[in-house]
Amino acid sequence: MQKIWSRHLRYTLAGLAGSAFLGFYLGYPVYGLIAGLSLYLLWTLYQTRRLSQWLTDPITADEAPQSTGIWGEFFEKLHKLNQNYLHTQDRLRTRIDRIQESTNAMRDGVIMTDARGGLEWWNGSAEHLLGFRRTTDQGQFIYNLIRTPAFKSYFDAKDYREPLELHSPAKPHIHLQIQISLFGEDDRLIVAKDITRLYQLEQMRRDFVSNVSHEMRTPLTVISGYLETLADNADDLPAKWRRAINTMATQSVRMETLITDLILLSRIETGEHAANDAPTNVDSLVQQVCQDARTLSGKSQHDIRFEASSQQWLDGDENQLRSAFSNLIFNAVKYTPAGGTISVSWSVDSHGGHLSVKDTGAGIDQIHIPRLTERFYRADPSRHKDTGGTGLGLAIVKHVLINHDGNLEIRSELGEGSEFICHFPAERLVTSALAAPTHQTSDEDKA
Incomplete structure (x- = not known):
């Protein structure tokens, strides 16, 4: 390219020198130079016009204009760049078409939105599951089409660690699981999965357990x-x-305990055991449970300690909370060797309220912790005969915490004991000064 520019410059200067020499020969050197410059300018304008027509006319875009010198080289280079661009464009379009074909073949609905929730693209399954229409819904806000408050809150919260379950706005008999992923500048990739069959099977299981119990x-x-x-x-x-007879009586008590736990868990799961939220004195409630735990400990003489660093109450169902706290503390008694220490504490910080139950038992292997809250799951089945548990305690705890917008954290290592922490959001905390009048009034009403 450098050589072409040098040659073009030499030819241009030679032409101008020839024009000036011709003008000098005729007695008008300046006019000769002006005439040479004018011819060069007209030739340049002509080539520029050809370039503009070539770039704007798609019919002639496949062939470069013929020219000489620097313009010929310029046309050739632009033609190669244009061909490369067209090939790249075709290749990218082919990939995009293939991606769209593959996503359209998915049974799950896939939706792309911008940061504000405007619909940009969705596949065919999204049209079937959510009722979107390409002719009218392009650019619409997705929460105007999925008119469920829970979805709007889920979309805005940007906390997508857990999926959201809801009924389809277009087909209410379809139960969907929504999972959102962030990409780009807070754009969203939304996947809607049809879990109707799983939902029905889970409902059948719950009904079966409830009815059989x-x-x-x-x-x-x-x-x-x-x-x-x-x-x-x-x-x-x-x-x-x-x-x-004594053995049968013992086993019948165990079966009755199991059935009682199954019924309680079924009621909590199905909502039959509706939460009667009211300010609950956690300090007083846990002290009562700890006293029951000391009675349960009996000859084992466990050292059960309770410490409350906050006097704030908790807005929740006292019966459900009692069941959850009892399961955690009684489990600590069952799985801690005689003479061991069980530390229970209630604390509050900027994140909310936390009830911790820590023991000095044998501990739990890390591989079991993710499944501990499953029904009937046991980290060590051999302990069943010694403890007489039902395997439903932690499942009950998990569902009670879900009903109270909380979660259960489990920390444990083999040989180091275990710690179970109930986390409650700050929105559920109530100052004792505000809660006490309500509690006193209820006592007077009972009296």
Whole structure:
């Protein structure tokens, strides 16, 4: 390119020198130079016009204009750049078409929005699941089409660690799981998954557990009643029957405890056991539970300590909270060796309220912690006979905390004991000064 410019410059200067020499020969050197410059300017304008027509006319874009010198080289270079651009554009368009075809083949709905929620693109499954229409919904805000307050709050919160479940706005019988990912400058990639079958199976499971638990309670009550009668009159029975009756009575108590926990968990999950939120004195409630835990400890003589660094109350269902706290503290008693220490504390900071239950037991392997709140899951099944638990305690704790907008944190290492922490949001905290009048009034009403 440098050589072409040098040659073009030499030719241009030679032409101008020739024009000036011709003008000098005719007696008008200045006019000769002006004439040469004018011809060069006209030629340059002509080539510029050809360039403009070539760039603006798509019909002639495939072939470069023919010229000589620097303009010929210029046209050739631009033609190569244009061809490369067209090839790159075709390649990118092919990739985009392939991506769109693959996403359209997905059963999950995929939606792209800008930072404000304006719809930019969605696949065919999104049209089916959410009822979007390409002719009218392009550019619309997604929360104007999914008119669910929970979705608007989820979209604006930017906390997408957990998915959101809701019914389809276009087909209410379809249950969807919404997962949002941030990209670019707060743009959103939204995936809507049809989990109707899983939702129905889960509902069937809950109904089955609830119905079976209720149906089993009546015959078990009858069996327990007769076993209790036989145990009271064990002296009148042969000796070989006494042990069998005592064993059956013990197992019937265990079954009754299991059924009670199943019914409680079912009610909490299905909402039948609706939360009656009211200011709850956590300090007083936990002290009562700790006193029950000392009774449960009995001869094991556990050192159960309680410390409250805050007098703030908690807005929640006292019965549910009692059940959750009891499960955590009683579990600590069951799984801590005799003479061990169980530390319970209630504290408040800028993030909310925290109830901690820490023991000096054997600890739990890290691989079990993610599944501890599953129903009937046990980190060490061999402990079942010694503790007599149902395997539902932590599942109940988890659902109680969900009903109170909280979460359960589990810290444990083998040989180092365990710590279970209930975290409650700051919005649920109530100052004791505001809560006390309500509590006193209820006591007077009871009196």
